[in-house]
Amino acid sequence: MFSVRQDEKAIEYTQDGQMLGEITWYLQGDTMVMDHTYVSTTLRGQGIAKQLLDEAANYARANHYKMQPLCSYVVTAFKRYDDYEDVKK
Incomplete structure (x- = not known):
């Protein structure tokens, strides 16, 4: 399950109550500076990191933010996929 963390600075992926992945950011004005992506070794290679980024991009769109990759x-991902052109800074 993907969800926005309570402090609104991460998207987390959980299974059975355990956090197995996250993508984090900090805000600089209206920009989400994407500073960390983590996926548990048990889930690597299953596209979870891309799904986390997709969820973060949807959050950025809903809140009128841009995203800066760090x-x-x-x-x-920003180089590989065209999915994020509208939120790239």
Whole structure:
């Protein structure tokens, strides 16, 4: 299950109450600076990181934010996929 963390600075992926993945950011004005992506080794290779980024992009769109990649996963994903053109800073 994907959800926005209570402090609104991360999207978390949980299974059976255990957090197994997250993508985090900090805000600079209207920009989400994407600073960390984590996926448990038990789930790697299953597209969870991309789903976390998709959820974060939807959050950015809903809140009229832009996204600036800082962590290596988001940098690579922004280059690889066209899905985020509207939220890229």
